[in-house]
Amino acid sequence: MYDGDPQNGIDGQVHCLDNTTRIPPDQGMWIYDLCLATKPKSTLEIGMAYGFSSLFFLAAIAKNQQGEHTTIDPFQKSYWHGIGLNQAIEHSPTLADRSTFRFIEDRSDRAATDLAREKQSFDIVFVDGNHRYDDILVDFYLYAQLTNVGGHIIFDDLWMNSVKTAVEFIRTNRRDFREVISSQANVRVFQKIGEDKRKWHEFSAFKVFSPTGSTK
Ligand SMILES: C[S@@+](CC[C@H](N)C(=O)[O-])C[C@H]1O[C@@H](n2cnc3c(N)ncnc32)[C@H](O)[C@@H]1O
Numbered sequence: 001m002y003d004g005d006p007q008n009g010i011d012g013q014v015h016c017l018d019n020t021t022r023i024p025p026d027q028g029m030w031i032y033d034l035c036l037a038t039k040p041k042s043t044l045e046i047g048m049a050y051g052f053s054s055l056f057f058l059a060a061i062a063k064n065q066q067g068e069h070t071t072i073d074p075f076q077k078s079y080w081h082g083i084g085l086n087q088a089i090e091h092s093p094t095l096a097d098r099s100t101f102r103f104i105e106d107r108s109d110r111a112a113t114d115l116a117r118e119k120q121s122f123d124i125v126f127v128d129g130n131h132r133y134d135d136i137l138v139d140f141y142l143y144a145q146l147t148n149v150g151g152h153i154i155f156d157d158l159w160m161n162s163v164k165t166a167v168e169f170i171r172t173n174r175r176d177f178r179e180v181i182s183s184q185a186n187v188r189v190f191q192k193i194g195e196d197k198r199k200w201h202e203f204s205a206f207k208v209f210s211p212t213g214s215t216k
Contacts, residue, residue: 001017001022001050001051001052001055001087002022002025002052004017004019005017007050007083007086007087008083008086009080009081009082009083009086010077010081010082010083010085010086011077011081011082013081015081015083017050017083021049021050022049022050022052023052023053023056023128023156024186026184027156027184027186027187028052028053028055028056029056030182030183030184030187031053031056031057031060031126031154032056032057032059032060032063034124034152035056035057035060035061035063035064035067035124036060036063036064038123038124038152039064039066039067040067040122040123040124040151041066041067041068041123042067042068042069042070042120042121042122042123043057043060043067043068043069043070043122043123043124043125043126044069044070044071044072044122044124044125044126044143044146045057045069045070045071045072045125045126045128046072046073046108046125046126046127046128046129046139046143047072047073047108047127047128047129047130048071048072048073048076048080048084048085048088048103049073049076049080049084050080050083050084050087051071051083051084051085051086051087051088052084053126053128053156054069054071054084054087054088054101055087055088055091057069057124057126058088058091058092058093058100058101059091061092061093061095061100062093065095066095067100068100068101068102069088069092069100069101069102070101070102070103070104070115070120070122071084071088071101071102071103071104072103072104072106072107072108072111072129073103073104073105073129074105074106074107076103076105077105085103088101088103089101108129108130108135108138108139108142108143109135109138109139109142112139112142112143112145112146113142115146116142116145116146120146121146121147121148121151122143122146122147122148122151123147123148123150123151123152124151124152124153124154125143125146125147125151125152125153125154126154126156127139127140127143127153127154127155127156128156128157131157131160131162131163132162133161133162133165133166136155136162136163136166137166137169140153140155140166140170144174144176144177144192144196145196147192148192149192149193149194149195150191150192150193151191151192152180152189152190152191152192153177153189153190153192154187154188154189155167155187155188155189156186156187157186158185158186158187158188159186161209161210161211163188164209165206165207165208165209167188168206168207168208168209169206170190171206172204172205172206172207173198173202173203173204173206174190174196174198175194175197175198176192176193176194176195176196176197177190177191177192177193178190178191178193
Protein backbone atom coordinates (compact mmCIF):
# COMPACT_ATOMS: atom_id res chain seq x y z
CA MET A 1 0.00 0.00 0.00
CA TYR A 2 2.84 2.43 0.78
CA ASP A 3 4.07 1.87 -2.79
CA GLY A 4 0.75 3.33 -3.94
CA ASP A 5 -0.39 0.11 -5.60
CA PRO A 6 -4.11 0.03 -6.43
CA GLN A 7 -6.09 -1.98 -3.87
CA ASN A 8 -9.19 -4.12 -3.80
CA GLY A 9 -12.31 -2.52 -2.44
CA ILE A 10 -15.07 -4.31 -0.59
CA ASP A 11 -17.04 -3.87 -3.84
CA GLY A 12 -14.72 -6.34 -5.60
CA GLN A 13 -13.22 -3.60 -7.81
CA VAL A 14 -9.60 -2.41 -7.84
CA HIS A 15 -9.15 1.26 -6.89
CA CYS A 16 -6.25 3.74 -7.03
CA LEU A 17 -5.15 5.32 -3.74
CA ASP A 18 -4.79 9.09 -3.36
CA ASN A 19 -1.23 8.76 -1.92
CA THR A 20 -1.83 11.36 0.80
CA THR A 21 -4.40 9.85 3.16
CA ARG A 22 -2.24 7.77 5.44
CA ILE A 23 -0.05 7.90 8.46
CA PRO A 24 3.65 7.70 7.58
CA PRO A 25 5.37 4.33 8.19
CA ASP A 26 7.43 5.58 11.14
CA GLN A 27 4.29 6.81 12.85
CA GLY A 28 2.69 3.45 12.22
CA MET A 29 5.69 1.71 13.77
CA TRP A 30 5.49 4.08 16.73
CA ILE A 31 1.83 3.02 17.26
CA TYR A 32 2.87 -0.61 16.89
CA ASP A 33 5.67 -0.18 19.46
CA LEU A 34 3.33 1.60 21.89
CA CYS A 35 0.95 -1.36 21.62
CA LEU A 36 3.80 -3.80 22.23
CA ALA A 37 4.97 -1.81 25.25
CA THR A 38 1.53 -1.30 26.85
CA LYS A 39 -0.23 -4.51 25.70
CA PRO A 40 -3.68 -2.93 25.32
CA LYS A 41 -6.70 -5.18 25.67
CA SER A 42 -8.80 -2.90 23.51
CA THR A 43 -7.84 -0.22 20.98
CA LEU A 44 -9.95 2.13 18.90
CA GLU A 45 -9.36 4.43 15.97
CA ILE A 46 -11.58 7.18 14.67
CA GLY A 47 -11.06 7.47 10.89
CA MET A 48 -10.01 4.46 8.83
CA ALA A 49 -9.71 5.59 5.18
CA TYR A 50 -7.42 3.05 3.44
CA GLY A 51 -6.65 1.35 6.75
CA PHE A 52 -2.97 2.22 7.12
CA SER A 53 -3.24 2.91 10.85
CA SER A 54 -5.61 -0.05 11.34
CA LEU A 55 -2.99 -2.45 10.02
CA PHE A 56 -0.42 -1.35 12.60
CA PHE A 57 -2.93 -1.89 15.41
CA LEU A 58 -3.83 -5.31 14.02
CA ALA A 59 -0.18 -6.28 13.57
CA ALA A 60 0.37 -5.47 17.25
CA ILE A 61 -2.53 -7.73 18.24
CA ALA A 62 -0.96 -10.54 16.25
CA LYS A 63 2.39 -9.96 17.95
CA ASN A 64 0.92 -9.55 21.46
CA GLN A 65 -1.45 -12.47 20.93
CA GLN A 66 -4.07 -10.39 22.71
CA GLY A 67 -6.31 -7.42 22.10
CA GLU A 68 -9.27 -6.23 20.05
CA HIS A 69 -9.37 -3.33 17.63
CA THR A 70 -12.40 -1.21 16.78
CA THR A 71 -12.45 1.27 13.92
CA ILE A 72 -15.09 3.88 13.20
CA ASP A 73 -15.66 5.51 9.83
CA PRO A 74 -19.00 6.61 8.34
CA PHE A 75 -17.57 6.93 4.84
CA GLN A 76 -15.55 3.70 4.64
CA LYS A 77 -17.76 2.10 2.05
CA SER A 78 -19.31 5.16 0.42
CA TYR A 79 -16.08 7.11 -0.16
CA TRP A 80 -13.11 4.80 0.50
CA HIS A 81 -14.59 1.81 -1.39
CA GLY A 82 -14.12 -0.35 1.69
CA ILE A 83 -10.39 -0.66 0.97
CA GLY A 84 -9.45 -0.29 4.64
CA LEU A 85 -12.18 -2.68 5.67
CA ASN A 86 -10.99 -5.24 3.15
CA GLN A 87 -7.42 -4.95 4.45
CA ALA A 88 -8.48 -5.23 8.08
CA ILE A 89 -10.67 -8.28 7.47
CA GLU A 90 -7.83 -9.94 5.60
CA HIS A 91 -5.16 -9.16 8.19
CA SER A 92 -6.95 -9.25 11.54
CA PRO A 93 -5.78 -12.18 13.62
CA THR A 94 -8.27 -14.63 15.07
CA LEU A 95 -7.53 -15.37 18.71
CA ALA A 96 -9.31 -18.10 20.66
CA ASP A 97 -11.71 -18.52 17.73
CA ARG A 98 -12.80 -14.89 18.03
CA SER A 99 -12.37 -12.05 15.59
CA THR A 100 -10.17 -9.28 16.95
CA PHE A 101 -11.55 -6.59 14.65
CA ARG A 102 -14.78 -4.60 14.75
CA PHE A 103 -15.88 -2.00 12.22
CA ILE A 104 -18.52 0.61 13.01
CA GLU A 105 -19.94 2.44 10.01
CA ASP A 106 -21.05 5.59 11.76
CA ARG A 107 -19.93 9.00 12.90
CA SER A 108 -17.67 8.91 15.94
CA ASP A 109 -20.01 11.05 18.06
CA ARG A 110 -22.95 8.73 17.48
CA ALA A 111 -20.86 5.58 17.87
CA ALA A 112 -19.56 6.83 21.23
CA THR A 113 -23.04 6.71 22.74
CA ASP A 114 -23.63 3.16 21.52
CA LEU A 115 -20.23 2.07 22.84
CA ALA A 116 -20.94 3.71 26.21
CA ARG A 117 -24.26 1.88 26.48
CA GLU A 118 -22.41 -1.36 25.67
CA LYS A 119 -20.02 -0.47 28.54
CA GLN A 120 -17.02 -0.65 26.22
CA SER A 121 -13.73 0.89 27.25
CA PHE A 122 -10.39 1.31 25.54
CA ASP A 123 -6.70 1.42 26.39
CA ILE A 124 -5.63 3.35 23.29
CA VAL A 125 -7.81 5.76 21.28
CA PHE A 126 -6.39 7.16 18.03
CA VAL A 127 -8.21 10.32 16.90
CA ASP A 128 -7.86 10.76 13.13
CA GLY A 129 -11.41 11.38 11.89
CA ASN A 130 -12.98 14.73 11.07
CA HIS A 131 -10.27 17.33 11.71
CA ARG A 132 -12.44 20.38 12.49
CA TYR A 133 -11.75 21.86 15.92
CA ASP A 134 -15.16 21.10 17.38
CA ASP A 135 -15.19 17.54 16.01
CA ILE A 136 -11.81 16.84 17.61
CA LEU A 137 -12.87 18.30 20.94
CA VAL A 138 -16.14 16.33 20.86
CA ASP A 139 -14.20 13.16 20.03
CA PHE A 140 -11.95 13.85 23.00
CA TYR A 141 -14.82 14.67 25.35
CA LEU A 142 -16.78 11.53 24.45
CA TYR A 143 -13.90 9.06 24.14
CA ALA A 144 -12.11 10.33 27.27
CA GLN A 145 -15.07 8.83 29.12
CA LEU A 146 -14.47 5.50 27.38
CA THR A 147 -10.73 5.49 28.04
CA ASN A 148 -9.45 3.36 30.90
CA VAL A 149 -7.32 5.05 33.56
CA GLY A 150 -3.74 4.45 32.43
CA GLY A 151 -4.86 4.40 28.79
CA HIS A 152 -3.78 6.79 26.05
CA ILE A 153 -5.52 9.15 23.62
CA ILE A 154 -3.47 10.05 20.55
CA PHE A 155 -4.22 13.00 18.27
CA ASP A 156 -2.93 12.88 14.72
CA ASP A 157 -2.11 15.82 12.43
CA LEU A 158 -0.58 18.36 14.78
CA TRP A 159 0.29 20.45 11.76
CA MET A 160 -3.35 21.62 11.80
CA ASN A 161 -4.38 24.61 13.93
CA SER A 162 -7.64 22.89 14.79
CA VAL A 163 -5.79 19.96 16.35
CA LYS A 164 -3.21 22.17 18.06
CA THR A 165 -5.98 24.26 19.62
CA ALA A 166 -7.89 21.22 20.88
CA VAL A 167 -4.65 19.95 22.41
CA GLU A 168 -4.16 23.31 24.18
CA PHE A 169 -7.62 23.01 25.75
CA ILE A 170 -6.76 19.56 27.13
CA ARG A 171 -3.37 20.71 28.43
CA THR A 172 -4.95 23.67 30.18
CA ASN A 173 -8.23 22.27 31.43
CA ARG A 174 -8.07 18.50 31.85
CA ARG A 175 -6.14 17.55 34.96
CA ASP A 176 -7.36 13.96 34.53
CA PHE A 177 -4.94 13.67 31.58
CA ARG A 178 -1.18 14.14 31.48
CA GLU A 179 0.74 14.78 28.31
CA VAL A 180 3.20 12.08 27.30
CA ILE A 181 6.25 13.08 25.27
CA SER A 182 6.53 11.16 22.02
CA SER A 183 9.11 10.90 19.26
CA GLN A 184 6.44 11.79 16.68
CA ALA A 185 6.20 15.51 15.83
CA ASN A 186 2.80 15.15 14.16
CA VAL A 187 1.01 13.55 17.12
CA ARG A 188 0.18 14.52 20.70
CA VAL A 189 -0.42 11.88 23.32
CA PHE A 190 -2.30 12.13 26.60
CA GLN A 191 -2.53 9.48 29.29
CA LYS A 192 -5.61 9.29 31.48
CA ILE A 193 -4.48 9.48 35.09
CA GLY A 194 -7.81 9.73 36.91
CA GLU A 195 -11.44 10.70 36.62
CA ASP A 196 -12.70 14.12 35.55
CA LYS A 197 -13.30 15.88 38.87
CA ARG A 198 -13.60 19.47 37.66
CA LYS A 199 -16.22 21.66 39.27
CA TRP A 200 -19.17 22.56 37.06
CA HIS A 201 -17.95 26.14 36.48
CA GLU A 202 -14.25 25.45 35.95
CA PHE A 203 -12.62 26.94 32.90
CA SER A 204 -9.08 28.07 32.12
CA ALA A 205 -8.30 30.17 29.07
CA PHE A 206 -6.15 28.42 26.51
CA LYS A 207 -4.06 29.27 23.49
CA VAL A 208 -5.91 29.45 20.17
CA PHE A 209 -3.95 28.95 16.97
CA SER A 210 -5.15 31.26 14.23
CA PRO A 211 -5.00 30.45 10.49
CA THR A 212 -1.89 32.59 10.10
CA GLY A 213 -0.08 30.58 12.75
CA SER A 214 -0.02 33.36 15.34
CA THR A 215 -1.47 32.65 18.77
CA LYS A 216 -3.67 34.50 21.18
C1 LIG B 1 -7.07 11.14 7.62
S1 LIG B 1 -8.27 9.91 7.28
C2 LIG B 1 -7.80 8.57 8.32
C3 LIG B 1 -6.50 7.92 7.93
C4 LIG B 1 -6.23 6.64 8.65
N1 LIG B 1 -6.25 6.79 10.08
C5 LIG B 1 -4.88 6.11 8.22
O1 LIG B 1 -3.87 6.42 8.84
O2 LIG B 1 -4.81 5.38 7.26
C6 LIG B 1 -9.71 10.55 8.05
C7 LIG B 1 -10.87 9.60 8.05
O3 LIG B 1 -11.86 10.08 8.95
C8 LIG B 1 -13.12 9.71 8.46
N2 LIG B 1 -14.14 10.54 9.11
C9 LIG B 1 -14.61 11.75 8.74
N3 LIG B 1 -15.54 12.18 9.59
C10 LIG B 1 -15.66 11.22 10.55
C11 LIG B 1 -16.46 11.08 11.71
N4 LIG B 1 -17.35 12.03 12.07
N5 LIG B 1 -16.32 9.97 12.46
C12 LIG B 1 -15.40 9.02 12.12
N6 LIG B 1 -14.62 9.09 11.02
C13 LIG B 1 -14.74 10.19 10.25
C14 LIG B 1 -13.00 9.89 6.95
O4 LIG B 1 -13.95 9.13 6.25
C15 LIG B 1 -11.57 9.40 6.71
O5 LIG B 1 -11.57 8.04 6.40
